[in-house]
Structure formats: structure tokens, C-alpha cells
Amino acid sequence: MAAVVGVGVRSWSWPVPPPKYKSSSSSRINASFSWEPNQKRSSSSHHQVFTFPVTSSSSSSSESNNIITISFVSSISEIPSTEWDACALDATGHHKYNPFLSHAFLSTLEHSQSAVKDKGWTPHHMIAQDQSNHILAVVPLYLKTHSYGEFVFDHSWANAYYNYGSSYYPKLQSCVPFTPVTGPRILLRHTSFQDLVFDSILSAIKDLTLISRLSSFHVTFPSQNQWHKFTQKGFLPRIGMQYHWTNRNYKNFDEFLMDLKHNKRKKIRQERNKVAAQNLLMKRLRGYEIKAKHWDSFYTFYRNTTDNKWGTPFLTREFFHEMGSKMGDQVLLIVAEDAGELVGGALNLIGGDTLFGRLWGCQPETYYPFLHFEACYYQAIEAGIELNLKTVEAGAQGEHKIERGYLPVTTYSCHYLIDEEFSKAIEDFLVRETTQVKMVMKLLHDSGPFKEGVF
Structure with missing residues (x-):
């Protein structure tokens, strides 16, 4: 997929015109700061x-005289x-509850x-x-000075912006940090x-980007419904893909295997047998079953993964301990033990x-x-079946x-x-990229x- 997402944006060159800006102009703005050239932020x-x-005619009399105020917190x-x-x-409904959008998860990232x-x-x-x-609404929002931890890759856009004679960073991003999880x-x-309220927020987003002298505003992994609404208001649409498992009301893992082609079913059984033959004990731990020692070990595993893959270890040891404490049974930690270790x-x-x-990780210098x-x-998959969940999102x-x-x-x-002009160039690139992503997805399906006939 690297070839798909990296189509030659980097090679663009053109004269540098004066920037062309448009304000939504539908809001009254009280903005007490601006971004300075050194990208430092005012305390106010x-x-x-x-x-x-x-002004909706369908609203009640009291609502029609209402004022929506949009502000920000640090x-x-x-x-x-x-x-x-x-x-x-x-925003999600109980049946689609998303733990990554919870105050507990997002506050843990900050604390x-x-x-x-x-x-x-x-x-x-x-x-x-x-x-x-x-x-009436909240939006998880971050000022970014780089493009790491996002999983929607725009590094080539930043390089093109630099070659174009402009600065791409800082930018604004609405997302769940370090987590490519779809949701509103x-x-x-x-x-x-x-x-x-939704339309007012979109107008505020555009005005905020303009008056803050930022290059761009990005919304990553929104729900499909909100993605359509954003693109109808002038945001450039982009698609990518992930790999999800779907529960077809399976009673157990073997029933799932019977939906697979024979060679795939055989391979999975062989792989699971080879894990068992290494005398590894697999455990699925939730809530109070997860102790401090588990989080300390998992942080070591996490650091081993980031070190081996040249990643940046954004998450701290404290993150795992606090998340486990705050989120309880919403956390499922799958661990492997070898002779109790x-x-x-x-x-x-x-x-x-x-x-x-x-997240996945293992002990350093072991295989x-x-x-x-x-x-x-x-x-x-076994946990998804036991918990009667519809999807495993990997x-x-x-x-x-x-x-x-x-x-x-x-x-x-x-x-x-x-x-x-830069937006138009990106738009042209995204049209080509979308065609390629759809083609690859069809081939993989x-x-x-x-x-045959299962999906």
C-alpha cells in the first residue's frame, strides 16, 4: 500500500502565489490571539x-432565539x-459505544x-x-507540530508545502491520538x-484555521456519516482501509474456521498448535484481574515494539496504569506466560x-x-465470540x-x-489515490x- 499513499505529491513545483483565503463569515468572532511566525502560542x-x-423555523420559539457559542479549552x-x-x-448510541471517545481515555492521554x-x-x-x-457538543481537537501518531499519512504534503515556500505546521487535527479508530x-x-450546531462547528473550524494562520485542519477516522457532511461543506475527502473481523453469530472459534477455505483453516490450526507446543499459557484479563505488574510488563513490550520499528514511544508508563484504573472492564489485556513469566x-x-x-509487544530479545x-x-476472535460482539477491529x-x-x-x-491552489493540487491527488485504494480493496476481497458465498 505504500505505493498507493505516496503518489508523487513531492515532485510538484509552481510559482508561489499570494495565499487565497476565504472566511465562512457566518459567525461573530472574538479571537484574542494569533499564531506568531515562530509558531508559539499566546497564553490567551x-x-x-x-x-x-x-434561526431554524422548525425550532421552538425559545430555541429560535438561542445563540450557539463555540469556545476552546487547553x-x-x-x-x-x-x-x-x-x-x-x-453521538454513537449505546450499541456503538466507543471507549476511545470517552473522557476517561482522552484525559488519561493528557494526565x-x-x-x-x-x-x-x-x-x-x-x-x-x-x-x-x-x-451541546464537544470536539476532540489538537494542534499538531508534526504528523506522527495519526495513521493517515500526509508527510509528502508537508514536504510539498515546504518546497512550495510555505509552512505546513502547525496544523489542527480532530482525532483520537495514536489510535486509528473510526467514530464521530x-x-x-x-x-x-x-x-x-454541526454546521456552526464546521464554520467555526474554518474560521479558526484562517484567523490562527494555520495551513490546514484535518479530521481523521470520522464516521462515514460525518465524513459525508464534512465533504459537503468543502473538506477534501480521503479514504483508506483497515482489516476487520465480522462475527456471523459464531458459537465458537471452530465454527468460524468452517467458513474458511480448507487451506486457510488448516494453516490457522497449525499456527495455534505451534503456539501451544511452546508451553505458552494464554490469558485474557479484564478489570481487576489486570495488576500493576501486568502494566509494567506491557509497557516494556510496548517500548520494545516502538524501538524495533523506529517508532516514537508517545505513551508513557503512567498512561497504561491510569487507563487500566479508570476504564476497568472496558480493558481486555491478552497476555502470554512462559513458566509464569x-x-x-x-x-x-x-x-x-x-x-x-x-497495541502488541513482547519481551525484548525473545522470539x-x-x-x-x-x-x-x-x-x-475468541473474545469477540464469547462477548457476542459484532466486530473485531484490528x-x-x-x-x-x-x-x-x-x-x-x-x-x-x-x-x-x-x-x-495547494488545496486543488491535493484534491487532484486524492481523486487518483481513491481510485487506487478502491481497486486494491476489490482485489483483496x-x-x-x-x-464462496460466505461474504
Whole structure:
């Protein structure tokens, strides 16, 4: 897939015209700061305020005179957890509850010094309120000084911007840091005028990008529905793919295997038998079963993975301990023991109908053949069946997941770039990239591991 996402943006060259900017001009703005050339942030940046009148004819009399106020905070701790979580739950529904959008998860990233300014992730969360200060919506939002930890790759865009004579960073990003998990990004409460709140937030996003002198605003892994709404308002659409496993009401793992082609079924059984032959004990731990020693070991595994793959270890040891404490039974830690010693593991979070597999690692300088597949994929499938979940979402990349029952699905992102000529060049690139991604996904589906007629 590297060839797909890296099509030659880097080779562009053209005269540098003066930037062409457009403001949405539908809001009243009280902006008390601007970005300086050295990209340092004013201490009063959180005083930005955008206001929008509610003028829907379908609203009640009291609502039609309402004012939507949009402001920003520099830490999610400034927003009550009950208010944030109410927005997240209304946005997803109970059956689609997404633990990565919870106040507990996002606040842990900040408290543990994992997603903070010093690491290029400055929190700048957006809040929409009515004139009685009731929270109508929240948006997880970060000022980024690099493009790491996003899983939607725009490094070539940054290089092209540099060659173009402009600075791509800082940029604004609405996402879950370090987590390529799909979900709504504008977390809306249920109201009769929530569409107006959504549109007001989009207008504020555009104005914020403009008045802050930023190159761009990016929304990564939004829900398909919100992705359509963003693109209808002028954001550039982009697609990618991940690999997900779907539960067809299986009673056990063997029943799942019977849906596979014979050679794929045989290979999986052989791999699982080879793990068992190494005298590894696999455990699935939740909530109080996960002790401090497990998190200390898993942090070692995580650091081993980032070190071996030239990654940046954004997550701190404190992150894992605090997340486990705050999120309880929503956490599923799959571990492998060798003679009582923890030697590998995979971190998962449990949502409304989905098991989200996210991090994997093993003890340094050890190798257990097929342990990665067992911990990350097969144990996750067994857990998904036991918990009666619809999907196991195994994260980004990895075509090796396909022959193990995980099929490609479409993911989404959308992008708003201030400079019009640069935006047009990116738009042209994305049209070509989208065609290639769709073609690759069809090829992968057609050569999938399942018997004919299963999917």
C-alpha cells in the first residue's frame, strides 16, 4: 500500500502565489490571539469565541432565539466528564459505544503526558454551548507540530508545502491520538437543532484555521456519516482501509474456521498448535484481574515494539496504569506466560459492539513463533465470540490479517487547506489515490480466505 499513499505529491513545483483565503463569515468572532511566525502560542488562545444564532423555523420559539457559542479549552479536564461522555454517548448510541471517545481515555492521554504540547499534541478541544451554558457538543481537537501518531499519512504534503515556500505546521487535527479508530468527531447531544450546531462547528473550524494562520485542519477516522457532511461543506475527502473481523453469530472459534477455505483453516490450526507446543499459557484479563505488574510488563513490550520499528514511544508508563484504573472492564489485556513469566501481550478495548485491538509487544530479545498472530488475532476472535460482539477491529495496516479472517473495510478522513491552489493540487491527488485504494480493496476481497458465498 505504500505505493498507493505516496503518489508523487513531492515532485510538484509552481510559482508561489499570494495565499487565497476565504472566511465562512457566518459567525461573530472574538479571537484574542494569533499564531506568531515562530509558531508559539499566546497564553490567551483559549479565549477564542465564535457565536452563531439559531434561526431554524422548525425550532421552538425559545430555541429560535438561542445563540450557539463555540469556545476552546487547553485541557479536557476543564470539561466535566459527565458532560463530555453524554455528548459521546449521544453521538454513537449505546450499541456503538466507543471507549476511545470517552473522557476517561482522552484525559488519561493528557494526565500521563502522552498527548501534550511537549510531544507535539497540544489539546485545544472545542465546546459548543447554548445561551444557558448547556453543552451541546464537544470536539476532540489538537494542534499538531508534526504528523506522527495519526495513521493517515500526509508527510509528502508537508514536504510539498515546504518546497512550495510555505509552512505546513502547525496544523489542527480532530482525532483520537495514536489510535486509528473510526467514530464521530463532532460529539453532538440530541437536540431539535443539532444539525445547526454541526454546521456552526464546521464554520467555526474554518474560521479558526484562517484567523490562527494555520495551513490546514484535518479530521481523521470520522464516521462515514460525518465524513459525508464534512465533504459537503468543502473538506477534501480521503479514504483508506483497515482489516476487520465480522462475527456471523459464531458459537465458537471452530465454527468460524468452517467458513474458511480448507487451506486457510488448516494453516490457522497449525499456527495455534505451534503456539501451544511452546508451553505458552494464554490469558485474557479484564478489570481487576489486570495488576500493576501486568502494566509494567506491557509497557516494556510496548517500548520494545516502538524501538524495533523506529517508532516514537508517545505513551508513557503512567498512561497504561491510569487507563487500566479508570476504564476497568472496558480493558481486555491478552497476555502470554512462559513458566509464569509474562513474555508478550496485546491491548484491547471493549466497545458497544466491537473489540478494538490496538497495541502488541513482547519481551525484548525473545522470539516465539506465531505468538503475535495468536495474541492479536485468534485470541481476539475468541473474545469477540464469547462477548457476542459484532466486530473485531484490528487496527491499521497488515495484509497478513486477511488470511486470518480479517477483511478490508473503508476508513475515512477529510482535510481543509487554506491555500486554494495547494488545496486543488491535493484534491487532484486524492481523486487518483481513491481510485487506487478502491481497486486494491476489490482485489483483496476477491482473493479473501472465506468460502464462496460466505461474504
